[in-house]
Amino acid sequence: MNDASNKPNQTRRNILAGFTAATAAALLPLGAQSNSSAELKTLIANQAKIMAKDVGTDKLTILIPNGCIDNLRPVITAFKAATQIDINFIETPVDDINTQLILDIISGDGLYDLALPATFGIPDLVSANAITPLSSYAEKYEPMGFRDGILYGIGDSFDDDTYGFQADGDTYVMFYNKDFLENTDEQQRYEETHGRPLEIPLTWQELDQQMAFFNRKEDGMFGGLLFRTPGYLAWEWWVRFHAKGYWPMSESLEPQINSDAGIQALEEMIKATEHLAPDTNHLGLFENWERYSQGDIYCNIGWGGTQKYLNSTHSPMRNRMRYGPTPGGMIDGELLLTPYFNWGWDYVVTTGSKQPELAYLFALFASTPEMSLASVQQQGGFFDPIRTEHYKDAQIQTIYSEEFLAVHEASLKSSIPDLYIANQSEYFNELNHELDQAINNKIKPKIALDRVAQKWDLISNSSNRTLQSQRWRNLRAKYPAHIKSRLQDI
Numbered sequence: 001m002n003d004a005s006n007k008p009n010q011t012r013r014n015i016l017a018g019f020t021a022a023t024a025a026a027l028l029p030l031g032a033q034s035n036s037s038a039e040l041k042t043l044i045a046n047q048a049k050i051m052a053k054d055v056g057t058d059k060l061t062i063l064i065p066n067g068c069i070d071n072l073r074p075v076i077t078a079f080k081a082a083t084q085i086d087i088n089f090i091e092t093p094v095d096d097i098n099t100q101l102i103l104d105i106i107s108g109d110g111l112y113d114l115a116l117p118a119t120f121g122i123p124d125l126v127s128a129n130a131i132t133p134l135s136s137y138a139e140k141y142e143p144m145g146f147r148d149g150i151l152y153g154i155g156d157s158f159d160d161d162t163y164g165f166q167a168d169g170d171t172y173v174m175f176y177n178k179d180f181l182e183n184t185d186e187q188q189r190y191e192e193t194h195g196r197p198l199e200i201p202l203t204w205q206e207l208d209q210q211m212a213f214f215n216r217k218e219d220g221m222f223g224g225l226l227f228r229t230p231g232y233l234a235w236e237w238w239v240r241f242h243a244k245g246y247w248p249m250s251e252s253l254e255p256q257i258n259s260d261a262g263i264q265a266l267e268e269m270i271k272a273t274e275h276l277a278p279d280t281n282h283l284g285l286f287e288n289w290e291r292y293s294q295g296d297i298y299c300n301i302g303w304g305g306t307q308k309y310l311n312s313t314h315s316p317m318r319n320r321m322r323y324g325p326t327p328g329g330m331i332d333g334e335l336l337l338t339p340y341f342n343w344g345w346d347y348v349v350t351t352g353s354k355q356p357e358l359a360y361l362f363a364l365f366a367s368t369p370e371m372s373l374a375s376v377q378q379q380g381g382f383f384d385p386i387r388t389e390h391y392k393d394a395q396i397q398t399i400y401s402e403e404f405l406a407v408h409e410a411s412l413k414s415s416i417p418d419l420y421i422a423n424q425s426e427y428f429n430e431l432n433h434e435l436d437q438a439i440n441n442k443i444k445p446k447i448a449l450d451r452v453a454q455k456w457d458l459i460s461n462s463s464n465r466t467l468q469s470q471r472w473r474n475l476r477a478k479y480p481a482h483i484k485s486r487l488q489d490i
Contacts, residue, residue: 037369040143044368045082047141048361052085059086060359063101063115065094068345071167071381074374075366087362094285095231097121098425101130101350110352113359119155119166119344120418120428123471126158127422131348133161137360149369149387151412152341154478155420159471163348165367167375169386170343171411172239173404174207175292175300175310176200176322180214180221200324202335204240207299207327208272214298215275223275225292225300229284233435234428235342236301240265242338242416243329247476247487253460253469255453256490257431258446266438266445273439281440293317301326303343304384307404312379323407325414336486339411342418345383385409414480421471422463430455 076087097117125131156164190198201207211223244261289309292300310317328337347363349356375383377395438448
């Protein structure tokens with residue numbers, strides 16, 4: 001039933017047009033409230049100023065990932081000018097945020113009032129009692145419709161409570177080398193070889209076919225640069241698997257990843273690895289960007305940060321790329337695209353904060369349309385568009401390009417979530433490890449996924465399976481409606 005046809009029954013032009021058409025419908029960020037963004041920002045700052053005076057403090061501390069300070073500087077400057085409250089920031093490697101927050105709780109030091117963890121880390125931080133729920137503060141301070149302009153907010157809540165403000169729109173997007181894709185000789189050769197035009201691929205089968213076509217080491221050309229370092233493998237597999245039309249677990253948490261569909265997704269991923277640049281398997285995030293900028297690779301996968309780097313004035317790839325959503329799969333002759341939100345920094349308040357309400361007000365201030373816009377406008381930081389108004393801003397359009405933003409916005413609106421349940425890191429660590437073993441030919445794909453399924457069962461059983469099942473059912477309900485309706489249990 002799934003992957004029954006290789007050809008969409010809609011035209012490619014219509015599919016891509018339909019995918020980006022939703023960007024035209026803008027949401028009013030403050031709903032029925034009469035306050036403008038500037039007025040709201042002032043009201044929040046005044047409340048913070050009064051509160052700081054009442055409690056006798058003039059400083060808050062925020063833990064941030066390396067590379068994001070440029071995004072926070074305009075917020076910190078504006079907040080200090082309006083409130084006289086200093087914001088002390090402490091930077092840490094991007095993968096260490098959760099560890100630092102949990103250690104702070106264990107030690108009782110209370111070093112941080114706020115933090116910017118990756119969105120996928122929030123369930124584990126809640127389970128560790130490292131961050132505090134914000135629902136009572138939101139009821140007290142947030143105007144009606146305040147979050148409506150945020151295009152992806154699934155990760156801000158957990159166990160029916162609000163824990164954060166999404167500050168960064170990290171949805172996976174594909175990058176294509178225009179010199180390869182639009183070369184008339186290559187187009188003719190591809191069509192003669194495969195009987196179809198060389199165009200932005202809409203399915204993983206098409207993408208894999210194109211990477212194989214362009215992978216010519218003898219000519220100094222390579223098919224792709226998709227991540228093959230262990231910590232990144234699960235993300236690509238997650239999209240490939242969902243695009244086959246199945247849920248990774250049943251409603252009762254029975255793993256379905258070691259099904260025929262899961263094995264096929266892994267086998268296709270292993271085969272695709274043969275057509276990637278030879279240094280792919282040891283490149284981290286920033287090394288990936290630098291390598292792709294050399295211009296000898298057909299395609300890459302990444303986020304807005306990737307585009308910021310590749311579209312910068314110093315990049316050899318500037319104006320030499322086309323963009324598309326992550327490929328999908330054919331389900332009963334219909335294309336299913338499953339874009340994926342797999343990172344994104346999120347403002348949270350720590351349980352170790354001595355002034356959690358004041359810390360919340362800073363996060364609220366930073367998340368107003370005006371301040372959020374100022375953050376994303378920074379060329380040097382990693383915050384990417386997340387609110388409706390970001391995509392209309394001329395400065396942001398210059399940084400990212402309008403073509404990229406159209407694909408990014410449509411992807412963000414349609415993104416499937418990460419696995420936002422307790423012990424997320426354990427589930428994905430096991431998946432990453434076994435995928436790495438299979439991709440490096442140390443074990444067979446079926447054995448790898450059988451092992452993951454067994455370990456996932458153990459993790460679920462140790463996590464209060466009844467509660468964990470409810471969390472998973474709640475998360476399934478939050479998938480985009482047009483995707484949710486087409487996913488099946490096995």
